[in-house]
Amino acid sequence: MKVNGTPVTPPDGQARLLDYLRDDLGLTGAKEGCGMGECGSCTVLLDGVPVCSCLVLVCQAEDAEVTTVEGLPPSPVQDAFVDGQAVQCGFCIAGMVVSACALLDRHPDPTDDQIHAALEGNLCRCTGYSSILRAVRTASQPTHPNPATQPTTPQGPARHADTHQAAGGQARARQEAARQGPGGSRAAGSGVAGSGAAEWEEA
Missing domain, CATH: 1.10.150.120 ([2Fe-2S]-binding domain)
Structure with missing residues (x-):
């Protein structure tokens, strides 16, 4: 068995992999939450595949490459x-x-x-x-904006500027429609509503 690239010789093949990693090797990143493979807190990679280490015996990983969170390369x-x-x-x-x-x-x-x-x-x-x-x-997509700092729209602050401009255009359209009378108001209002619906659908 290799753990994070280092060959190791476990003393007890019947021990749980989780216990061996934590107690013998001091790799405490994997945690015991439920002990039943339900919570995923003890997840490690076994030959690149995520497994719950609380359900794996050391002997089952005898010829495998085990990677814990401590052994992951920076990413x-x-x-x-x-x-x-x-x-x-x-x-x-x-x-x-x-x-x-x-x-x-x-x-x-x-x-x-x-x-x-x-x-x-x-x-x-x-x-x-x-x-x-x-x-x-x-x-x-590491080149995209951080969603925690720009949570509102995919395009960030520029989209807010577009929205404010659209709102200003709608207000001017309503004022113009009011001056033109009932017929003009209905026509202008129809166009404005359509633009607003498209804006929200895109968002």
Whole structure:
């Protein structure tokens, strides 16, 4: 077995991989949450595949490459979790990061459904998941703006300027329609409503 690239010789093949990593090797990033493979806090990579280390015996990983959160290379995932404020108590985050890194190795530009599927085995009791999902999405596109600092629209502050300009145009159209009388008002009003609907649909 190799753990984070280093060959190791576990003393007890019947021990849980989680216990060996934490107690023998001092790799405490993987946490025991449920001990039943339900929460994902103990997630590590076994030959590149996310597994719950609380369910894996050391002997089952005898010839495998085990990667814990401590052994992950630096990547946009860690930065995105911090910058996107996706970390609160931190208990689940090591497992989340491991799962996210495995996902981006397989799918560098994942869909939302792929992100949801990759993290469905990782439970978080603090964040409500929104910030975590945004962090993974940001990590897959590291040149995009940080969603924590520009949360309102995909295009950022410039979109707000466009919206204000559109609102000003609508106000002028209503004033002009009022001066033209009932017939003009209905025609102008119809056009303004259509523009407004398109704006919200794009947003």
